[in-house]
Amino acid sequence: MNRKPYIRKQSPTWWVNKPFYRFYMLREASSVPVFLYGLFLLWGLLSLSQGEASFAAWMEMAGSPASSIFHVIVLAAALLHAYTWFQLTPKIVVLRLGKFRVPDQWVMAAHYLIFVIVSAVIIGSSIN
Amino acid sequence: MTTMTERNMKIRVTRYRPEQDDKPWDQEFEVPFNRDSSILEILGYIKDNLEPSLSYRWSCRMAICGSCGFMINGEPKLGCKTFIRDYVDAGEIHIASLDNFPIERDLVADISGFVEKLETIKPYIIREEEKPLEDGEYLQTPEELEKFKQFSQCINCGLCYAACPQFGRNPEFLGPAALALAFRYNQDGRDEGNQERMPFLNAEEGVWSCTFVGYCSEVCPKHVDPAAAINQGKLASNIDYGLNLVGLAGGKK
Numbered sequence: 001m002n003r004k005p006y007i008r009k010q011s012p013t014w015w016v017n018k019p020f021y022r023f024y025m026l027r028e029a030s031s032v033p034v035f036l037y038g039l040f041l042l043w044g045l046l047s048l049s050q051g052e053a054s055f056a057a058w059m060e061m062a063g064s065p066a067s068s069i070f071h072v073i074v075l076a077a078a079l080l081h082a083y084t085w086f087q088l089t090p091k092i093v094v095l096r097l098g099k100f101r102v103p104d105q106w107v108m109a110a111h112y113l114i115f116v117i118v119s120a121v122i123i124g125s126s127i128n
Numbered sequence: 129m130t131t132m133t134e135r136n137m138k139i140r141v142t143r144y145r146p147e148q149d150d151k152p153w154d155q156e157f158e159v160p161f162n163r164d165s166s167i168l169e170i171l172g173y174i175k176d177n178l179e180p181s182l183s184y185r186w187s188c189r190m191a192i193c194g195s196c197g198f199m200i201n202g203e204p205k206l207g208c209k210t211f212i213r214d215y216v217d218a219g220e221i222h223i224a225s226l227d228n229f230p231i232e233r234d235l236v237a238d239i240s241g242f243v244e245k246l247e248t249i250k251p252y253i254i255r256e257e258e259k260p261l262e263d264g265e266y267l268q269t270p271e272e273l274e275k276f277k278q279f280s281q282c283i284n285c286g287l288c289y290a291a292c293p294q295f296g297r298n299p300e301f302l303g304p305a306a307l308a309l310a311f312r313y314n315q316d317g318r319d320e321g322n323q324e325r326m327p328f329l330n331a332e333e334g335v336w337s338c339t340f341v342g343y344c345s346e347v348c349p350k351h352v353d354p355a356a357a358i359n360q361g362k363l364a365s366n367i368d369y370g371l372n373l374v375g376l377a378g379g380k381k
Contacts, residue, residue: 006151010293020342024342088340091353091359092356098271
């Protein structure tokens with residue numbers, strides 16, 4: 001039999017036309033600002049190791065308007081990342097207690113609860 | 129007797145005839161439909177009345193054989209379970225062969241690679257030692273069944289593969305349905321074949337090629353949720369890796 005199947009190659013823009021794929025790409029892209037923020041904190045740590053003047057300069061830079069905009073973007077990315085991750089957790093965390101299966105909403109709620117508690121503790125301790 | 133007035137819909141079908149065509153092309157049809165017309169029925173109408181050379185696969189007409197998967201306006205769907213009435217606002221319907229698979233002819237996708245993957249993961253109950261027939265069945269409780277029942281509802285239609293960009297990028301990826309089925313047998317209390325399947329799950333082409341896009345679960349006509357199975361499989365793969373590291377799983381790495 002003479003076969004000639006037509007093979008398509010995935011285009012680099014495969015994700016552009018479908019909202020589901022676009023949101024997935026946004027979710028994945030949210031890791032980039034979070035990564036940059038990691039570098040930003042490492043920079044601060046490096047400044048600290050180089051003495052008071054260096055750290056004071058970093059602190060001043062961290063308070064600049066450009067840095068504030070950067071922080072807002074990072075916060076938005078981190079929240080999106082957390083939200084999408086919490087949405088997925090019930091698919092992976094399947095808890096059974098005998099015949100009882102812990103509902104998906106409980107698994108998600110537990111994540112949000114811990115998130116709120118940890119955030120409150122960190123924000124609370126940084127205010128004092 | 130018809131209680132519905134018939135209307136017309138513009139149907140655009142992506143065709144590919146390997147003898148004549150170098151690449152796919154679109155052909156348009158005007159097709160009458162009523163409230164009950166499915167995509168599959170419309171394709172039957174085209175073949176019977178307008179274009180006898182049109183090729184497509186179908187069998188049961190009731191979402192159980194898994195043969196009539198197409199891209200319908202860009203989404204992987206079963207032709208028998210998708211109705212023209214839901215596309216009236218769209219104004220036209222574009223039907224094409226399932227994404228990510230080679231096109232054999234017109235709307236017929238070549239899914240042989242997918243079928244081979246299904247075989248790879250040994251989708252049957254493996255026992256270390258078979259019980260003699262006279263000893264009866266391998267029993268399981270409803271709670272044990274509950275652990276994998278959802279993942280056993282797959283009809284091998286391939287919609288999840290058409291939905292998966294990782295499979296589109298790398299056809300070697302075992303993909304949603306095969307990995308969900310592997311997970312289904314690993315969860316089965318009667319099965320003792322985990323260590324024969326784990327090497328396929330652990331591999332680069334196994335669960336770790338999945339980035340949890342999640343569109344496979346979105347398009348699944350049987351609500352199998354392959355994304356959940358694969359990502360629970362990642363957990364199982366991690367545990368297996370850990371056990372092998374300390375020499376407890378006793379399996380091939």
